[in-house]
Amino acid sequence: MSAPTSLRQTLRGLPPAAWALFAGTFINRFGSFVIPFLILYLIRQGYSATAAGTVVGAYGLGSLAASAVGGHLADRLGRRTAIALSMFSAAATLMLLSQARHLALITLLTGLAGLTAEMYRPASGALLADLVPPQQRVTVFALYRLAINAGFAFGPAAAGFLADRSFFWLFLGDALTSAVFGVVALVALPEGTRRRAAQERRGESVRAILADSAFLRFLAASVAIAFVYFQSNSTFALHVRQSGLSNAAYGALVSLNGLIIVFLELPLTSITQRLPPRPVIAAGMLLIGAGFGLTALAHTFPLLTLTVLIWTLGEIIGAPVSSAYVANIAPEHLRGRYQGTWGMTWGLAFILGPVLGTRLFSWSPAGFWMICAGVGAVAAALVLAGREKGSTN
Numbered sequence: 001m002s003a004p005t006s007l008r009q010t011l012r013g014l015p016p017a018a019w020a021l022f023a024g025t026f027i028n029r030f031g032s033f034v035i036p037f038l039i040l041y042l043i044r045q046g047y048s049a050t051a052a053g054t055v056v057g058a059y060g061l062g063s064l065a066a067s068a069v070g071g072h073l074a075d076r077l078g079r080r081t082a083i084a085l086s087m088f089s090a091a092a093t094l095m096l097l098s099q100a101r102h103l104a105l106i107t108l109l110t111g112l113a114g115l116t117a118e119m120y121r122p123a124s125g126a127l128l129a130d131l132v133p134p135q136q137r138v139t140v141f142a143l144y145r146l147a148i149n150a151g152f153a154f155g156p157a158a159a160g161f162l163a164d165r166s167f168f169w170l171f172l173g174d175a176l177t178s179a180v181f182g183v184v185a186l187v188a189l190p191e192g193t194r195r196r197a198a199q200e201r202r203g204e205s206v207r208a209i210l211a212d213s214a215f216l217r218f219l220a221a222s223v224a225i226a227f228v229y230f231q232s233n234s235t236f237a238l239h240v241r242q243s244g245l246s247n248a249a250y251g252a253l254v255s256l257n258g259l260i261i262v263f264l265e266l267p268l269t270s271i272t273q274r275l276p277p278r279p280v281i282a283a284g285m286l287l288i289g290a291g292f293g294l295t296a297l298a299h300t301f302p303l304l305t306l307t308v309l310i311w312t313l314g315e316i317i318g319a320p321v322s323s324a325y326v327a328n329i330a331p332e333h334l335r336g337r338y339q340g341t342w343g344m345t346w347g348l349a350f351i352l353g354p355v356l357g358t359r360l361f362s363w364s365p366a367g368f369w370m371i372c373a374g375v376g377a378v379a380a381a382l383v384l385a386g387r388e389k390g391s392t393n
Contacts, residue, residue: 028178036251212329227349238361
């Protein structure tokens with residue numbers, strides 16, 4: 001493999017399709033208002049924290065299915081079609097969810113929202129791997145995350161103020177920005193690598209993944225750390241409320257995560273892309289666990305800000321390297337399904353995070369945050385365990 005290129009060289013050499021994907025992603029994530037505020041919305045509707053956590057868990061169930069379906073569609077239909085289908089169906093689902101009032105229907109539509117809104121992710125990751133060579137992928141995935149987090153940095157801050165007035169505007173904005181991303185996909189993105197069913201032996205993708213022991217350990221670690229990370233959308237919101245702070249304060253803290261990523265993640269890739277991937281990923285997971293663990297001691301806005309800084313540092317160290325790691329180890333014709341399988345671990349954690357997290361938090365808030373710190377350490381150990389094929393890392 002050739003040496004990693006500089007940040008300036010990578011930016012100059014990116015194809016227009018990559019910039020179009022970044023732009024569409026930014027627009028979509030700017031309007032991703034609903035999920036960060038869904039627990040608070042449901043509590044305002046009169047549901048308990050436990051019931052609200054279960055509903056948010058349904059989104060994770062949908063996203064779990066989305067990863068499998070999205071990875072398959074990305075490899076079979078092409079990246080562009082998979083992204084457009086995801087976005088247009090998500091827009092329709094969010095508008096239906098805005099009108100639902102019964103818990104069973106809200107839960108069903110939230111699960112459908114998870115399926116439709118997250119189905120684009122494997123196709124986006126696979127498309128980036130199609131467009132750039134391996135030595136540029138850490139930086140390119142950091143740019144992709146920059147687009148996500150730049151949108152997420154500004155969206156929830158505005159959404160926090162809107163939520164104090166009318167939650168309907170959150171659903172409408174989320175739906176409109178999803179539709180815009182769908183149009184961008186149809187107009188500006190290429191089909192990408194595509195393989196028809198006749199070109200592949202039955203069960204080939206499953207056998208390839210099950211034979212990759214390093215990838216399987218990485219998947220287990222991803223479930224663990226994503227469980228911790230997704231507390232930012234559930235129990236962290238409850239902790240902020242119990243600390244006597246407003247919806248706007250919670251929105252500002254979540255936006256801070258995105259702002260830090262916007263300013264620091266891309267420059268840091270000039271360092272992390274030159275290091276062995278697994279130790280970098282493990283270090284990021286340790287910091288995420290430590291940051292959430294320290295939430296047990298934080299009950300003021302400045303101290304909560306400090307915890308966000310710590311777990312965000314872990315995210316910006318490990319996340320781009322993790323994305324490039326999955327893209328680099330995947331066979332070319334299975335990129336969508338490797339991305340989808342990795343995405344399934346996050347979908348599983350999105351189920352476990354709110355459902356189990358809210359119950360453990362109700363039992364003991366301080367004890368729960370200590371559990372998060374331990375889970376982060378276990379995840380790091382899993383990544384470092386064993387040896388990778390053809391690697392000394």
